[in-house]
Amino acid sequence: MTDRPIDHDSFxxxxxxxxxxxxQSLRTHIRAAAPEAEEYIGYGVPAFRQNGALVSYGAAKAHLSFYVQSPAVMAAFAHQLTAFKTSKGAIAFTPDHPIPAPLIKQLVQARLTENQSRKK
Known part of the structure; x- marks a missing residue:
């Protein structure tokens, strides 16, 4: 990708x-888990926000990324993420080894809860 994307579709x-x-599958699962979340481009990657930054995703040469953007949520789900390379706020995966849809839903819902609690 040479041009900066203007929206999720162009990315x-x-x-x-x-x-x-x-x-596209990851995007669909995120939208299903957070139907009220707004799509936008943040830091050059497709992102979602609802009561603040929620999650985002990206592509690198060797892997794809799901940015959970929360060390606390990553720690809470660490036992379910052992099959993936992870950092404090992201999960690396490949098309041949995607993140399971139920886990995407749980991660997004945990982030929604976290954002809602910060709003109060």
């Missing part, structure tokens, strides 16, 4: 398969 359109399909 995904610039990707080759199978990365395109894998991230």
């Amino acid at each position: 995904l359109a610039a990707l080759d398969e199978p990365a395109h399909s894998a991230l």
